[in-house]
Amino acid sequence: MTKILVLSLSDRQMRQLSEMADFEGKTPEEMITTLITWGFRNYQAEFPDLIAEYEELYGNPTPSDGDDELPY
Numbered sequence: 001m002t003k004i005l006v007l008s009l010s011d012r013q014m015r016q017l018s019e020m021a022d023f024e025g026k027t028p029e030e031m032i033t034t035l036i037t038w039g040f041r042n043y044q045a046e047f048p049d050l051i052a053e054y055e056e057l058y059g060n061p062t063p064s065d066g067d068d069e070l071p072y
Contacts, residue, residue, distance in 0.1 A: 007032070 009017065021031035
């Protein structure tokens, strides 16, 4: 496994990360891995819905009423 990650966290963000890690019984580094994994899972779960929404919006454009000319 390759790990390359550089994060610049504020003191507040680091405190929040440490609190989450303590609550989960993990180190801050382990918590970052967990959060990234959760993010990927959420993204993968929502991705098909995002594609369907995109196709609905852009696959069926509303008919033009003829007033769409740009004033040059």
